[in-house]
Amino acid sequence: MSFNFISPPEPDSNRKLVWLFVAIALYLGVLFLPTPTGLTASGQVALGLLVFVIVLWISECVSPATSAILLVGFAVLGLMGKPLRAGGPPMNSTAALTSMLTGFSSTAVLLVAAALFLAVALKLTGLDRRVALLVMSKVGISRSRLILGAMLVGFVLALFIPSATARVGAVIPIMAGIVAALGLPAASSLGATLMIVTAAACSVFNMAVKTGAAQNIISLNFMQQSFGHTVTWGGWFVTALPFTIGMCVVLYVAALLILRPDVPAKEEAEARLREELAKLGPVSAVEWRLMSVALLLLVLWSTEGMLHPFDTTTTTQLGIALLLMPRIGVMHWAQAEKLIPWGTVVLFAAGISLGTLMSTTGAAAWLAQATLGQLGLGALPVFMVVGALSLFSIVLHLGFASATGLASTLIPIMIAFANTLPYGRETAFGIVLIQSFVVSFGFVLPTNAPQNMLCYGTGSFTIAQFAKVGTVVTIAGLLLIVLLSATVWPMMGVL
Incomplete structure (x- = not known):
């Protein structure tokens, strides 16, 4: 990164700085809220970190590797003095850092x-x-x-x-x-x-x-x-x-x-x-x-x-x-x-660490129950549950430019929710597996995936052209998932 102390900062730099402050403010805001019933203090930190990185990823105010470093740093500051699990010992900085480095050893x-x-x-x-x-x-x-x-x-x-x-x-x-x-x-x-x-x-x-x-x-x-x-x-x-x-x-x-x-x-x-x-x-x-x-x-x-x-x-x-x-x-x-995008590897490891933290602290289970659990999906047939979860994922993806970031955010929540459904663990596994397919649904907007932006940068098509094709493919893909979940995938033993 280069700094220019003579010329005023570029407007884009100002925008990025504003989004960074918004992300930090939201993180602190979550931490200072009263801890909800059923959520641990460390789980509240995990949710704050989730909000923090979602803003960073959607706004793209910092590079992916920088977002990973900021995530680990703010996690250590938030987790210090709190037990990782209910009833456990309070963590010092070393223990908090160790908990956020689990992804790097995956x-x-x-x-x-x-x-x-x-x-x-x-x-x-x-x-x-x-x-x-x-x-x-x-x-x-x-x-x-x-x-x-x-x-x-x-x-x-x-x-x-x-x-x-x-x-x-x-x-x-x-x-x-x-x-x-x-x-x-x-x-x-x-x-x-x-x-x-x-x-x-x-x-x-x-x-x-x-x-x-x-x-x-x-x-x-x-x-x-x-x-x-x-x-x-x-x-x-x-x-x-x-x-x-x-x-x-x-x-x-x-x-x-x-x-x-x-x-x-x-x-x-x-x-x-x-x-x-x-x-x-x-x-x-x-x-x-x-x-x-x-x-x-x-x-x-x-x-x-x-x-x-x-x-x-x-x-x-x-x-x-x-x-x-x-x-x-x-x-x-x-x-x-020299040609390896090491920032991608760092982001990947940090995303795993965040997902693991959400699972370990119970934040994923709490968030799944507070959102998806309120929809009453447990009373529906499996194929309808898969369709509803897929629609939820597709809508959420509209705000994400990184499928890796979306997977880090969404899959732990889907796992926690699937484990509450009355279908058994093998069916829950199949539901989450299908959602891991849906994470790659980046069809509607050029900003939904890096490969889309590469193609858009050639000037060969307009956003409207891309969205027309992408919307049709997305709707057909959702219907196809529901159809396969009701027919082929149960026969294959997936559901």
Whole structure:
């Protein structure tokens, strides 16, 4: 951060400072309120911290990493002198800090960090660009084929790249190149369609692949803590498969009918794709090594719990170790560490710490009962409960720019509420698992997800165009969740 002591501060800086003071004021306001019945003093601090970080995340007045550091600091100040659990000893600063560092020792954080190294390897070798160009060149040039090609690229990259931002960042230049090769402006109907589909498909495949997004890992971490078991890579994929297929169909039809992309003669675009592929040259030795490791990881992930006893984190760590080894690997630590978004890792760990604190202090259970518990959902069939909770999540997501932040906030509350329902723990687990899919519903506004903003930054579409497609996809997605919760998922043993 740089400081200018001569020129007056930028208006945006003033706005950010105001929001930071608002967040601090709300945190202190919660702390000084009378402690509600059924809530511990440390639980009240946890709720204050929740309000604090929600304001930081929604306003984006500080960077994600800074919000994590502020969260830990204010947590220590608030928790000192209070017992972590009812009847426990009061905490000193060391004990309070220790309670907020639990997330940093989570295997989920290790998995996210390792997966980001995999994304960097794909970027350094150029394999992500080769895969995207190869898929688009094979699919062909027409309205329907281009939409299907953009979705297929998103799916293939989601299998190997856990960062939505990295995936979309690799695809945007290729989609823009296709539009330019066809002699169309970036803001043409085809340009708008390809960019909107790229962003929306990224959110869809975040839900399809366990390792496709950090919010999946953070959700499963909370579920492991509460229920004592998790979901394998293959189990997640199979569970999400009917929903993913349905969402792809909805996105395809919505993009085709609402945006109505125009595609002129295809020869020039096909020649452009062949030219770009030719520039990459033959597949290099490092690309072959990376493909071998990536395919090995995909096999190990998909056979977790069936052919071997290693979990996703362990196998990913082994894969990254191979990629960093001399001669066998494809990169050096010095290359990779400069490209890793360490702030994301810090935010992820702090989010887990906050969720754990809310569960440990009973704040999540109290908040779930004070909000969702007042709706009388326990008397409804399971599929209606899932629909109501999904609608609650979707509306809440409208104010969030980070699905990771939303998962940190929402999933502990969903777990606490699901455990109060009269359906049994396995059904409660399934309800929360479905909500971990819904956390990735960032379809309505460009500000709902970083990948949306990347695509919006190309100038290819308007907010209105994005919202039209996104609203249709969101409503159809909600209806699809209710339908699957009443039919397919109970037959699969999810509910």
